[in-house]
Amino acid sequence: MTILIDVGNTAIKWQLREAEQIVCTDKGNTDELLSWLNSLADPSRHLVAVSCVRDDEFARALNDSLVKAGFEGVAFATSARQFAGVTNAYREPSSLGVDRWLAILALKSFGHESGIVVDIGTACTIDVLENNRHMGGFILPGPKLACDALVANTDKIRFVSEPPAALAPGTDTGGCVVAGAWLTIAGAIREISAQYPQAPLYITGGAGPTLSDLGVEGRLAKDLVFDGLDFWSNGA
Ligand SMILES: Nc1ncnc2c1ncn2[C@@H]1O[C@H](COP(=O)(O)OP(=O)(O)OP(=O)(O)O)[C@@H](O)[C@H]1O
Ligand SMILES: CC(C)(CO)[C@@H](O)C(=O)NCCC(=O)O
Ligand SMILES: [K+]
Structure with a gap:
């Protein structure tokens, strides 16, 4: 096993x-x-x-x-220049986060040569695979980190309990901060997927179901990192 x-x-x-x-x-x-x-x-x-x-x-x-x-x-696992025919966009391949590399390899293991991976946890990463080439990606603060950074660096952004995730305009401080954090991510995903309309988009990570509940379209995958890790450990 x-x-x-x-x-x-x-x-x-x-x-x-x-x-x-x-x-x-x-x-x-x-x-x-x-x-x-x-x-x-x-x-x-x-x-x-x-x-x-x-x-x-x-x-x-x-x-x-x-x-x-x-x-x-x-x-x-380590990020390599190439695995299973997929090439890494980084000039320094080993510095690509291994969770990102494995999530990209998971797409390959599902039979895709192109696709977009959104992994939303502490950070939110968005990576693009096109014709077996990793084109690069984006690293954003995850929603909680984005909210925490605003609270930590201001005097008056304060709220007692964190409001639920939302994309609609907020009507109090907490609502504005939370909606801002999620809208940043949802907007980035929409922008990137518009650039690659044919690519299947996968959403994974601890906050993936919340993103999906907000109406962001994509295939919700429980944990792509495990799928990629399993693929990697079998030597492709
Ligand atoms: N249901 C949820 N709704 C919103 N945010 C969530 C939810 N579940 C987890 N999170 C957020 O996601 C983060 C945890 O994500 P995850 O379970 O992917 O673990 P992680 O170790 O933070 O991930 P990473 O691999 O990015 O470090 C926490 O910051 C948490 O606030
Ligand atoms: C971006 C995170 C934190 C996401 O978990 C991780 O993939 C990481 O630590 N990456 C290293 C930096 C990079 O991917 O360029
Ligand atoms: K992860």
């Missing part, structure tokens, strides 16, 4: 797959991941593939914990 681990900036997600079937999936912090890993019998028979966007120190510590827990085949 394959253990897939997606270390994001806020949460860690993990999944156990057997022959493409998801056996279990969960999210939490490092301790919760480690206690789940330690609950698995016979660790050496599992392959482990990791997508990690945190720093090298975190990755090293996670690798050490995995080895200590008895896992043998541990592989950390």
